[in-house]
Amino acid sequence: xxxxxxxxxxxxxxxxxxxxxxxxxxxxxxxxxxxxxxxxxxxxxxxxxxxxxxxxxxxxxxxxxxxxxxxxxxxxxxxxxxxxxxxxxxxxxxxxxxxxxxxxxxxxxxxxxxxxxxxxxxxxxxxxxxxxxxxxxxxxxxxxxxxxxxxxxxxxxxxxxxxxxxxxxxxxxxxxxxxxxxxxxxxxxxxxxxxxxxxxxxxxxxxxxxx
Ligand SMILES: O=C(O)c1ccccc1NCC(=O)[C@H](O)[C@H](O)COP(=O)(O)O
Numbered sequence: 036x037x038x039x040x041x042x043x044x045x046x047x048x049x050x051x052x053x054x055x056x057x058x059x060x061x062x063x064x065x066x067x068x069x070x071x072x073x074x075x076x077x078x079x080x081x082x083x084x085x086x087x088x089x090x091x092x093x094x095x096x097x098x099x100x101x102x103x104x105x106x107x108x109x110x111x112x113x114x115x116x117x118x119x120x121x122x123x124x125x126x127x128x129x130x131x132x133x134x135x136x137x138x139x140x141x142x143x144x145x146x147x148x149x150x151x152x153x154x155x156x157x158x159x160x161x162x163x164x165x166x167x168x169x170x171x172x173x174x175x176x177x178x179x180x181x182x183x184x185x186x187x188x189x190x191x192x193x194x195x196x197x198x199x200x201x202x203x204x205x206x207x208x209x210x211x212x213x214x215x216x217x218x219x220x221x222x223x224x225x226x227x228x229x230x231x232x233x234x235x236x237x238x239x240x241x242x243x244x245x246x
Pocket of ligand 1: 063
């Protein structure tokens, strides 16, 4: 199971979580988020994350030019598009050499047909809980809605995940599911991750499957 830890904005927590070697670390470039990091982390602090970890810039309706400029400045290898970005923008960013993750908000149903135009241009999808904010709402959606997923793009599951979900997630078998995204459930304050809790989750998710 791949693990992305999102919303890094505290230098000490960044170092502690990076030392745990998650697969992805997310940095939020949306100014309205309490996890917006450009005011507290310098590009060099992001660049020094080990190259074995994908550095993911999380953007909400930013232009391609802005995303590419931030990717160059902060040394991002991947982008997560968390707004209403079009398939053509995913294509442009992929052609620029970035790994592209498109996030979709899930309410009481998922319209998989609406995702079809994104399929050729995304490396991953990310399903997150619909809420008042574009992301980081801290609420879980009904994962059973993904049982009918039949698209060829692998996805990460997001939305309110916390340690209490560890056993259920480790046993979860859903078509296309390849990873999880950890955020507010692993914080002591917005953007300050608790490396101890992250370590416990990584251990639970990386244990060999028993079934
Ligand atoms: O986390 C935010 O503040 C945020 C704000 C705006 C766009 C995206 C944001 N987060 C992106 C993520 O990938 C989060 O990890 C995801 O929304 C799940 O968050 P949570 O419900 O807190 O687990």
